[in-house]
Amino acid sequence: MATTRIMPLHTGRGRNFGTAIRDIIDYVANPEKNDNGRLITSFACESRCADAEFALAKRQYIQKTGRVRGKDKVSGESDVTKT
Numbered sequence: 001m002a003t004t005r006i007m008p009l010h011t012g013r014g015r016n017f018g019t020a021i022r023d024i025i026d027y028v029a030n031p032e033k034n035d036n037g038r039l040i041t042s043f044a045c046e047s048r049c050a051d052a053e054f055a056l057a058k059r060q061y062i063q064k065t066g067r068v069r070g071k072d073k074v075s076g077e078s079d080v081t082k083t
Contacts, residue, residue, distance in 0.1 A: 017055060017058065018051060018052075018055050021050075021051040021054050021055065022051045025047075025050055025051055028040070029047075
């Protein structure tokens, strides 16, 4: 049985969004982690430039909606800020 785990994408500490995406793609593309590439597939995305495609999609989303992750209230959050 295959399992997956969603890990948060961390930026900061010298890493920007593009660097974080590249690091994650490099990690999962490691032949020791994916049966020498047998477990890697893609749909409507070229694996060699996936990091640039992710960044473009993010910029397009922000431009279209004006929403930036981390600046919007998440459902269920209180309007009161704890101090």
